[in-house]
Amino acid sequence: MEPAPGPQEKYQLITRNLQEVLGEDKLMAILKERELRIYWGTATTGKPHVAYFVPMSKIADFLKAGCEVTILFADLHAYLDNMKAPWELLELRTRYYEHVIKAMLESIGVPLEKLKFIRGTDYQLSKEYTLDVYRLASVVTQHDAKKAGAEVVKQVEHPLLSGLLYPGLQALDEEYLKVDAQFGGVDQRKIFTFAEKYLPSLGYAKRVHLMNPMVPGLTGSKMSSSEEDSKIDLLDRKEDVKKKLKKAFCEPGNVENNGVLSFIKHVLFPLKSEFVVLREEKWGGNKTYTAYEALEKDFAEQVVHPGDLKNSVEVALNKLLDPIREKFNCPELKKLSSAAYPTPGKAKPGEKGTKNSEPEDVVPSRLDMRVGKVVSVEKHPDADSLYVERIDVGEAEPRTVVSGLVHFVPKEQLQDRLVVLLCNLKPQKMRGVESQGMVLCASSVGEPRQVEPLDPPAGCCAGERVYVEGYEAGEPDEELKPKKKVFEKLQADFHISEDCVAQWKQRNFLTKLGTVSCKSLKGGSIS
Numbered sequence: 001m002e003p004a005p006g007p008q009e010k011y012q013l014i015t016r017n018l019q020e021v022l023g024e025d026k027l028m029a030i031l032k033e034r035e036l037r038i039y040w041g042t043a044t045t046g047k048p049h050v051a052y053f054v055p056m057s058k059i060a061d062f063l064k065a066g067c068e069v070t071i072l073f074a075d076l077h078a079y080l081d082n083m084k085a086p087w088e089l090l091e092l093r094t095r096y097y098e099h100v101i102k103a104m105l106e107s108i109g110v111p112l113e114k115l116k117f118i119r120g121t122d123y124q125l126s127k128e129y130t131l132d133v134y135r136l137a138s139v140v141t142q143h144d145a146k147k148a149g150a151e152v153v154k155q156v157e158h159p160l161l162s163g164l165l166y167p168g169l170q171a172l173d174e175e176y177l178k179v180d181a182q183f184g185g186v187d188q189r190k191i192f193t194f195a196e197k198y199l200p201s202l203g204y205a206k207r208v209h210l211m212n213p214m215v216p217g218l219t220g221s222k223m224s225s226s227e228e229d230s231k232i233d234l235l236d237r238k239e240d241v242k243k244k245l246k247k248a249f250c251e252p253g254n255v256e257n258n259g260v261l262s263f264i265k266h267v268l269f270p271l272k273s274e275f276v277v278l279r280e281e282k283w284g285g286n287k288t289y290t291a292y293e294a295l296e297k298d299f300a301e302q303v304v305h306p307g308d309l310k311n312s313v314e315v316a317l318n319k320l321l322d323p324i325r326e327k328f329n330c331p332e333l334k335k336l337s338s339a340a341y342p343t344p345g346k347a348k349p350g351e352k353g354t355k356n357s358e359p360e361d362v363v364p365s366r367l368d369m370r371v372g373k374v375v376s377v378e379k380h381p382d383a384d385s386l387y388v389e390r391i392d393v394g395e396a397e398p399r400t401v402v403s404g405l406v407h408f409v410p411k412e413q414l415q416d417r418l419v420v421l422l423c424n425l426k427p428q429k430m431r432g433v434e435s436q437g438m439v440l441c442a443s444s445v446g447e448p449r450q451v452e453p454l455d456p457p458a459g460c461c462a463g464e465r466v467y468v469e470g471y472e473a474g475e476p477d478e479e480l481k482p483k484k485k486v487f488e489k490l491q492a493d494f495h496i497s498e499d500c501v502a503q504w505k506q507r508n509f510l511t512k513l514g515t516v517s518c519k520s521l522k523g524g525s526i527s
Helices: 007-015 024-033 050-064 075-080 087-107 127-137 142-148 161-176 186-202 238-247 259-272 292-300 306-327 331-340 486-491
Strands: 020-022 037-043 068-074 115-119 181-185 208-212 275-277 287-289 369-379 387-392 399-403 418-422 428-430 433-435 441-443 451-453 465-468 494-496 502-504 507-511
Touching: 007 024, 007 050, 020 024, 020 186, 024 208, 037 050, 037 075, 037 161, 050 068, 050 087, 050 181, 050 208, 050 259, 050 306, 068 075, 068 087, 068 161, 075 087, 075 161, 087 115, 087 306, 087 331, 127 161, 127 186, 142 161, 142 186, 161 186, 181 186, 186 208, 238 306, 259 275, 259 292, 259 306, 275 292, 275 306, 287 292, 399 433
Parallel strands: 037 068, 037 181, 068 115, 181 208
Antiparallel strands: 020 208, 275 287, 369 387, 369 418, 369 465, 387 399, 428 433, 441 451, 465 507, 494 502, 502 507
C-alpha cells in the first residue's frame, strides 16, 4: 500500500497543468491541516464535448490528492445565461449532463463513489440563498457584474438582467457548497476575482481559485458547445469524428492556434501520459512520444505531417469515446438525448407538433462561412475578369476559388488578405477551373459599381468560423443543394449597416474576435 501523499505532494497534484492559482498560500495552509474541499460547476447548456476531458482529468488529480470533490450541475445558471437552456428543457438537459459527465469520469477510471453530485436548484431556490442574492445585489455595481460575466455570459446587444445575476450566484455557490476552493477554466477568472471582492462584504470567507487553460477548438478558437465545427461531441459517430478532424485547422509547422495539437496537449497527454503518431513504414513508421514538447518540436520542424497527426488523434480519441457511446446506446438514454436537444423544427416537450413543421429551416447556421487567407492570386487563363485564388481555410490544402474581382480589387490587395469564404456551395467549373467556394463581398447599390471583400477582425486564424449573431448553434450543411436555394434565400436579407458591419436581418456577422465589416460601402449588399 502506497503511503498517503504529504502536503507538498498534494499541492503538486492539485496544481499541475493549471494556468493560474489565486490563493496559493491559503491552499498550502489548508493542506497542512486537512483535506481540501473543492467544487467544479458546469452550466447545463449545450452538449458536453471532448474538451470536458480536461476538467475530468484534473478531478482525477484532486481525488488522488485526497480532496473532497463536489460536482455542481448548474441548471439555474444555464437558464440565466441568456436562456441557453429553455425552462422546459432544463430538467432534461440536467439529467443528460448527469449521465454523460458520469460516463466520462468512468471512462478515465475515476471512482464515482468518491464524488458528491448536486444540482443548483437543490439549494439555490431556498429562502436563505435568495435573501443572499438580494443582499449581494445591494452592494454589487452594474459595472462589476457585467465585467465579471464578460467572458462567460453570452454577450448580446441588449443584455438581459439575468446575465448580471449570474456572477453573483456563482460566487454564493462557494459559501453554500461549503468549499475551500473553486475550480474552472481561465475564462472564469473575472467571476473568481468578483467572488473574492464581494463575498467578504456579506461576511463570508474568500476562497482559493484554480484555473485550467482554455483548449482551442478544431478551428483554432475556443472549443465551444455552440460552435459545431470547433468541437467533437462525446456521442459523435466515428465517421463524424473523422469528418471534423479532416476539416480542423492544422497548418504544417504551425504550432500556434493549432486545435489538433492543443487537443493532444491538454486532453490526450494528461490522460495517457504518451501519444503515438501512426505512420506508414515508408514515412518512418509509428513513433511514441512520452513528452508533448518533443511532439510539438517535431511538428514545428515538419517531421510530423498534419495528416498523420489527425489520423493518430482520431484513433486515440475513439478509444476514449467508445465506452461513452456504448453506455448511451440504449433506448432510455437515446430518448433522453433527443428530448434534451431536439432538432430544429421538432416540437419541444409540452408542445404540439404541426403538420407543416419544417425540419430544414432556412437559417444562417446552415452556411459554412470561414475566415480564409489568400495565399496566391493569379489571373484566370481564359477569362479577363476572373481571378483564380488559393485560399487557406484551415484544411490540409488551400482551396481553389474563382472570383470576379479583377475590375474591383487589385491583385496585390488580395494577396495574403483575410477574407470570408462560403465553403459549402457545390463546387462548379468557371471557364474550365473548378471553384471550391465563394469570397463574400460588399457591393455598392448605385453606379459606378464598387466591390470590397468582407474583412474579418484582425487576428483571426484561417479556418475560424464566421456566424450570424444568435445563430451560433447548429452544424452547417455538408453541401448546399442548388435546387433548394438556401444561400439565395438568406442572401436576400444580407446587407451592410451604416457602420459598415455585415448583417443578416440586422444581426451582425461575427467571429470569436468581433464583427465582420467592409471598408466603406455603407448600405450595400453582400454577394
